[in-house]
Amino acid sequence: MATQLPHAVGLAHAARLKGDDVVALAMVGDGGTSEGDFHEALNFAAVWQAPVVFLVQNNGFAISVPLAKQTAAPSLAHKAVGYGMPGRLVDGNDAVAVHEVLSEAVERAREGGGPTLIEAVTYRMEAHTNADDATRYRQDADVEAWQDHDPIVLLERELTERDLLDEDRRRAVREDAEAMAADLRARMNQDPALDPMDLFTHVYAEQTSQLREQAALLRAELEAENEADGAGR
Template structure:
C-alpha cells in the first residue's frame, strides 16, 4: 500500500470488464493443412485449371534445373532453386488479375515468369547485373527481394495506396519461413491489418531458413497462427498441392478485393535442393529426410490426379515436356551469349539530374576509353 493510499487520498477504481475486440476462433487456421489433390474435393476442380497447373509446374521444374546448371557454367552468379516448391510459385501467379501486383522474394523466379516476365530478364539480378532486368510497372511485379521480408511493407503500402485511390488492386507478397523472423514481417502484418489493406501474405514454409530449422525460429503451433495476433485470418495449406494452394489463395485474394482485409497463408512445402548453389545442405539435413518428401512431389501429385480422372494421356505428357525443353533451350541460348557491357552505365540513374562531379567523372572515363580504343591494335 502506498503512502497516498494510507492517507485515503487515492482510491484506485476497479478495472472495467475486458472484452476481446475480435473473436479469435474464425481467424485460427485449420488444424491440418488444406488439401485437394487425392481427396473428394478434387472432383470439383476445373480440369482446365489442373492441366494448366501441371504444364506450368513441369516447365518450372525444368527451368530450375537449367538455371542451376547455368550457375555451374559461370553464367549465373547464384541461383536459389525452388525445386519442390513449384506449386506455390505457379499458383501464386495464376490467382492474380492483370491489375494486381506480385511482390516476390529472391527464390520466387518461377512466380515472376508465370506472371509474364521474360525468363532471361527474370535472372538479371541473379546474374549480377546492376538492375532488376524488367520494368516492374509493365508486369506489375516488384523486383526480386534479396533482403528478407523487406518487400512485405512495400506490398502493404502499395495495396493501401491503391485502395485510397479507389483502384481495384490486390497485392500478393511471397516470403519464406525465415522471413517471418524479421521485423519487416511483423510490421507489414500489423499495418495491413490496421488499415485493412487488400494484401495477401504467402509464407512458403520449406522447413529451413538456409540451415536453421523451423523449431529454432518459432515456438508457435504454426506460422499461420501468427495471423491471429494481428487480427487477420490465418490459413494453412499443403504447399505441394497446387490445386489446394490455388483454392486458398483465390479465396484470400477475393476477400481482400471485397474489402475484407489481409490474410496470412502458410504453405507447407519442402526445398529439395540446397539453399543456393553456394550452400552445402548435407551439413544440416540427411538424404532420408529428402527422400521422405519425394513421394509428395508437386508434379507427381498433379500427374496422379490427372491420370486418375483420365485427363492426362501420353500426348499431353509429351507436350508438357517438350514445352519445358523449349523453354530450357531458349534460356541456354540467350544466357550463353556474352553481355555487351557499357562502362558508362556506372553513371546512369544515380541521380535524376547528374551532379557536376558525376558529369566530370563520366567525361574522364569516356576520355580514357577513347584513348584506349585509339591505341588498340587493328
C-alpha cells in the same frame, strides 16, 4: 530476406488509394518470418487493411535452421492472429489446394477485406545452394519420405486419373517447360546494358534539387569520360 514485404504493402496501399483493384502477392520463406520486416509488413497491412496476400513457403529449414528453432508458434499461420488478419494453413505441395486458398484470399482483399497470411507447408528436396551441406541438419530418410509428395508428380497423377492429361500433352508440356527454362538461362547470362543515369529515376515523383544537382554532376563526369575515351582512340 523479407525486405520485399513492406514494399508489397506500400504498393497495395497505394493502389487502393488510387482506386485500382490491384492485389499484391508477397512471397517469403519460413526463414524470412524471423526478420523484422515480416512483422512491420504484416502490422502495416492489417492497420491499413491493405489488399495484400502474404504467402509463406515453409520448407521446414530456411537455409539450415529447423522451424522449431525459429518459432514457438503452433504454425506460422497462427501468427496472423496477433496482427488482426486471417491465417490459412495449406499443403504447399497440393497445387489445387494452394490455388483455391490463394484465390479466396485475393478475392477477399479485392473486396476490401484486408490482408491474409497463408502458410504453405512444403519441403526442399535439394540443398539450399551448392555450398550447403544439407546432411548436417537433416536425414536422408526424411528427404526420401518426401519424394512421393513432389507437387508436379501429384498434379500429373491427378490429371491423368481424371483423363485430363495424356502422354502427348505431357510431352508437349515438358518440351514447353524446357524451352522456357533454356530461354530464361540464355537471358540471365546476357550482360545487361546499364545506364548510370537510371540511379535518379523513380526515386521521387518529382526530383529534389539535391537529386538534380547529383544527376548533373554525374552526367558531366560521364560526358568527360566519353570525350577522353574518344580522344584516346
